[in-house]
Amino acid sequence: xxxVGKRGWLFLxxxxxxxxxxxxxxxxxxxxxxxxxxxGSTVTIEFADTIEQDDLRNKLxxxxxxxxxxxxxxxxxxxxxxxxxxxxxxxELVEQxxxxxxxxxxxxxxxxxxxPVVAAETVVAAFWAVLAAAxxxxxxxxxAFRNVPSPFRYGAAAIIALIHxxxxxxxxxxxxxxxxxxxxxxxxxxxxxTVIGFSVNDTIVVFDRLRENILAAPTRSLTANVNLSISxxxxxxxNTSLTLLFTLLALMLFGGPTLRSFLxxxxxxxxxxxxxxxxxxxxxxxxxxxxxxxxxxxRVRGQSQxxxxx
Amino acid sequence: xxxxxxxxxxxxxxxxxxxxxxxxxxxxxxxxxGLDLQGGSHLVYxxxxxxxxxxxxxxxxxxxxxxxxxxxxRVNETGLGEPIIQTLGDDRLLVQMPGVGDPGRAKSIxxxxxxxxxxxxxxxxxxxxxxxxxxIVSVTIGEFPAPSSKSTDELIEGAETSTSxxxxxxxxxxxxxxxxxxxxxxxxxxxxxxxxxxELSFLLVEFxxxxxxxxxxxxxxxxxxxxxxxxxxxxxxxxxQVDISGDEFRTMTLPTQFVARVEGTNIFGMALLSTAGRxxxxxxxxxxxxxxxxxxxxxxxxxxxxxxxxxxxxxxxARAYAGTHSASGLPIxxxxxxxxxxxxxxxxxxxxxxxxxxxxIFLDDEELIAPxxxxxITGGAAFIQGRDFTPDRAxxxxxxxxxxxxxxxxxxxxxxxxxxILGADSLRKSVFAGLIxxxxxxxxxxxxxxxPGLIAAVALVIYGVLMLAIFKILPVTLTLSGLAAAILxxxxxxxxxxxxxxxMKDELRAGRTLLTSINIGFNRAWPAIRDGNVSTLIxxxxxxxxxxxxxxxxxxxxxxxxxxxxxxxxxxxxVISRTLLRLVATTALSTRLSxxxxxxxxxxxxxxx
Numbered sequence: 001x002x003x004v005g006k007r008g009w010l011f012l013x014x015x016x017x018x019x020x021x022x023x024x025x026x027x028x029x030x031x032x033x034x035x036x037x038x039x040g041s042t043v044t045i046e047f048a049d050t051i052e053q054d055d056l057r058n059k060l061x062x063x064x065x066x067x068x069x070x071x072x073x074x075x076x077x078x079x080x081x082x083x084x085x086x087x088x089x090x091x092e093l094v095e096q097x098x099x100x101x102x103x104x105x106x107x108x109x110x111x112x113x114x115x116p117v118v119a120a121e122t123v124v125a126a127f128w129a130v131l132a133a134a135x136x137x138x139x140x141x142x143x144a145f146r147n148v149p150s151p152f153r154y155g156a157a158a159i160i161a162l163i164h165x166x167x168x169x170x171x172x173x174x175x176x177x178x179x180x181x182x183x184x185x186x187x188x189x190x191x192x193x194t195v196i197g198f199s200v201n202d203t204i205v206v207f208d209r210l211r212e213n214i215l216a217a218p219t220r221s222l223t224a225n226v227n228l229s230i231s232x233x234x235x236x237x238x239n240t241s242l243t244l245l246f247t248l249l250a251l252m253l254f255g256g257p258t259l260r261s262f263l264x265x266x267x268x269x270x271x272x273x274x275x276x277x278x279x280x281x282x283x284x285x286x287x288x289x290x291x292x293x294x295x296x297x298x299r300v301r302g303q304s305q306x307x308x309x310x
Numbered sequence: 311x312x313x314x315x316x317x318x319x320x321x322x323x324x325x326x327x328x329x330x331x332x333x334x335x336x337x338x339x340x341x342x343x344g345l346d347l348q349g350g351s352h353l354v355y356x357x358x359x360x361x362x363x364x365x366x367x368x369x370x371x372x373x374x375x376x377x378x379x380x381x382x383x384r385v386n387e388t389g390l391g392e393p394i395i396q397t398l399g400d401d402r403l404l405v406q407m408p409g410v411g412d413p414g415r416a417k418s419i420x421x422x423x424x425x426x427x428x429x430x431x432x433x434x435x436x437x438x439x440x441x442x443x444x445x446i447v448s449v450t451i452g453e454f455p456a457p458s459s460k461s462t463d464e465l466i467e468g469a470e471t472s473t474s475x476x477x478x479x480x481x482x483x484x485x486x487x488x489x490x491x492x493x494x495x496x497x498x499x500x501x502x503x504x505x506x507x508x509e510l511s512f513l514l515v516e517f518x519x520x521x522x523x524x525x526x527x528x529x530x531x532x533x534x535x536x537x538x539x540x541x542x543x544x545x546x547x548x549x550x551q552v553d554i555s556g557d558e559f560r561t562m563t564l565p566t567q568f569v570a571r572v573e574g575t576n577i578f579g580m581a582l583l584s585t586a587g588r589x590x591x592x593x594x595x596x597x598x599x600x601x602x603x604x605x606x607x608x609x610x611x612x613x614x615x616x617x618x619x620x621x622x623x624x625x626x627x628a629r630a631y632a633g634t635h636s637a638s639g640l641p642i643x644x645x646x647x648x649x650x651x652x653x654x655x656x657x658x659x660x661x662x663x664x665x666x667x668x669x670x671i672f673l674d675d676e677e678l679i680a681p682x683x684x685x686x687i688t689g690g691a692a693f694i695q696g697r698d699f700t701p702d703r704a705x706x707x708x709x710x711x712x713x714x715x716x717x718x719x720x721x722x723x724x725x726x727x728x729x730x731i732l733g734a735d736s737l738r739k740s741v742f743a744g745l746i747x748x749x750x751x752x753x754x755x756x757x758x759x760x761x762p763g764l765i766a767a768v769a770l771v772i773y774g775v776l777m778l779a780i781f782k783i784l785p786v787t788l789t790l791s792g793l794a795a796a797i798l799x800x801x802x803x804x805x806x807x808x809x810x811x812x813x814m815k816d817e818l819r820a821g822r823t824l825l826t827s828i829n830i831g832f833n834r835a836w837p838a839i840r841d842g843n844v845s846t847l848i849x850x851x852x853x854x855x856x857x858x859x860x861x862x863x864x865x866x867x868x869x870x871x872x873x874x875x876x877x878x879x880x881x882x883x884x885v886i887s888r889t890l891l892r893l894v895a896t897t898a899l900s901t902r903l904s905x906x907x908x909x910x911x912x913x914x915x916x917x918x919x
Contacts, residue, residue: 044732091414109729110732111725111727112725113724113725115721115722115724117356118723128856129853133848136848141841141845186865193853194795197848200846200849204842205838205842208837208838208842232816236805239754243755243801243805244798244801244805246747247797249747250744250750251747253743254742254746255742256735259736259794262794
């Protein structure tokens with residue numbers, strides 16, 4: 001199985017996966033930040049009477065609730081996002097909605113408030129958390145592969161795969177933010193960090209086989225070793241991803257709406273993470289091993305018009 | 311030999327697991343649930359402290375501690391569940407109130423700025439009741455009318471309950487008498503119960519509507535103060551002093567249970583009993599004769615304790631700190647006032663010194679401590695000592711005084727309220743979904759990996775039990791994200807098993823015996839499992855730190871759960887799966903090699919069964 005030889009195609013697939021997301025990220029509005037990152041309030045409210053989403057929107061506009069957005073959670077339950085609401089403002093809003101839309105009553109299922117100060121801190125902390133995770137993993141992989149030639153490259157390749165996976169998830173959410181109003185919040189961040197953990201975990205399994213094969217046959221070419229290692233770990237990679245997908249899908253289908261976007265991140269992350277171990281992490285090693293970029297470019301030009309996504 | 315040891319080891323582990331299972335029970339609700347699963351409020355407050363130049367400064371650890379105590383006091387007073395209050399970082403305070411549907415009341419109380427006041431407490435201060443003769447319609451002496459005896463009973467009984475723990479011992483007599491609607495059976499206190507039967511006389515005063523309203527107010531105050539006495543305040547309960555003048559002049563001092571309004575009328579009945587429980591005369595007739603035809607009455611309410619506001623507040627307090635008395639070595643609380651405060655404190659102590667009056671110190675309108683004063687203190691520095699003072703109590707008081715001296719304004723920066731029903735719903739759905747996911751995984755494992763898959767399934771179940779046990783023992787607060795992490799870590803546990811089985815399969819294919827394949831498979835798979843899981847643990851540690859910075863307990867729960875899950879999954883794969891596999895390898899099953907490899911014989915060398 002010559003996977004290394006087909007890496008141009010693999011890079012092309014990654015490119016197709018990443019580019020639209022990056023485009024959506026760059027053009028406004030990019031990711032749709034939730035109140036965790038901007039400050040504001042959200043109210044999850046269940047109405048006793050059947051109401052239309054448009055009526056709710058109009059009512060909110062009528063009540064002058066600034067920048068209010070509404071999401072339908074099903075079962076007459078709606079998720080309203082607005083500027084920061086004080087306790088009195090919230091009660092007032094709920095009373096007005098009851099009076100105007102649902103005389104049968106309404107119940108606030110959940111209420112969240114985040115001040116802009118905390119939101120700004122979250123953004124900063126999130127940045128540092130991702131950076132710290134990447135640096136920690138880089139050094140660990142470097143150290144774990146100290147017995148093979150150029151262990152530094154393994155660390156770097158793991159990070160490149162990690163950035164690839166995080167980029168793919170963020171890009172997909174940028175698109176979802178535009179088409180489906182899906183917001184990113186602290187839970188998204190947790191999910192992203194989990195994906196990073198999984199991505200590296202998966203990469204390491206392939207690297208571990210490569211380490212073993214290189215130590216067993218140091219004279220064999222890296223390309224051959226990479227090919228061998230990938231085909232030897234393919235079964236495991238697919239099986240692990242499948243079992244994870246089973247659990248995630250079950251949670252998504254039966255687990256209620258609260259965790260849905262969290263699970264979506266993990267779902268995308270598991271697929272992309274498995275793919276990147278084969279298509280990005282190990283291929284980066286080969287690209288690096290084979291030396292100059294010029295030769296890489298020649299090879300790529302010879303095979304396809306794709307550009308390496310890494 | 312080795313096998314026997316390993317096998318007994320395995321049995322040992324199984325027993326441990328089963329034991330833990332019995333301890334945890336099969337009830338998920340036996341675990342500590344986070345606010346998102348049980349419902350409640352998660353509030354984060356920020357201390358907003360500025361220096362004289364108006365710049366924001368970080369409060370000291372002591373100040374944050376005072377703030378925490380003061381808020382703990384306030385939230386506890388509301389009686390809203392069992393709040394968890396802790397400081398976060400340098401200047402934040404986390405308040406968690408499980409199971410509180412509407413945190414509005416608690417929030418308004420928490421948000422108040424602390425109020426420290428020093429007041430002059432005077433005992434037994436008479437205050438004229440604001441009634442004049444024009445509001446009194448008639449005054450008679452007779453038996454207590456009972457238009458609706460039931461409600462009268464309740465009224466009197468209510469008073470009886472509230473006063474039964476009062477030092478006065480004569481309470482029961484009135485209640486008994488009134489239930490008999492005036493039929494006399496009073497036993498005067500101190501007469502050992504064999505006193506002659508007497509007829510109890512009531513002073514019946516009919517008021518105008520306005521007058522009745524004023525009397526109601528007086529009764530309410532008296533009842534409240536009586537209840538305050540019952541709940542532990544040291545000052546005596548308010549009493550009503552009635553001066554009756556006619557042929558004879560008598561002053562009656564009546565506790566709250568001696569006075570009641572006749573239902574549906576403007577008539578108030580007052581038992582004519584002395585504080586010792588003795589009636590003025592044996593019969594109504596005799597009592598009437600005592601005062602003559604036209605008795606007149608005058609009401610004076612006597613406050614059990616009256617706290618006079620002297621305008622001395624936390625603003626004038628310069629410092630409060632705990633210490634020990636230089637001579638006796640007992641714990642004391644030192645207080646120092648600033649210039650203006652020292653002057654007022656001097657005046658106040660001058661007035662109090664040598665009397666039974668007290669220096670009452672109030673925090674948020676709640677009495678903190680009320681010491682007596684031995685001498686006038688003019689220097690502005692004093693100390694408080696108490697017989698019940700421990701070093702801890704002295705420190706508590708000084709910290710609360712400090713909190714009131716320099717109130718730290720706080721603002722709400724984060725709130726997360728979850729309805730209990732929504733929480734329960736999330737829990738139920740997630741557990742259900744998790745079980746379905748787990749079942750799918752188990753089916754897949756058995757279908758693909760056969761005997762090893764079955765063993766992995768058993769190991770996974772043991773893994774689940776271990777996780778539950780650890781959750782309960784530590785205890786880990788189970789949140790929605792923690793539940794997701796637990797399910798994710800099942801994936802990790804499965805992965806470890808898959809890694810091992812794939813390696814085992816390779817060894818079997820190379821023609822090794824089952825037992826050798828198992829051993830080599832485990833050894834070969836170990837570095838991958840180790841390195842992969844360590845990188846996950848690194849991510850967990852960073853998440854945990856991240857959560858700590860933000861006070862996001864939800865994130866912390868996730869990280870902690872995932873970390874525990876990863877570690878237990880390593881244990882389950884390396885110890886439990888391996889031991890079980892080796893056990894099976896010694897049985898007759900091991901002759902059917904094809905049962906140990908996925909997708910049948912084609913991977914196996916020629917000639918194997």
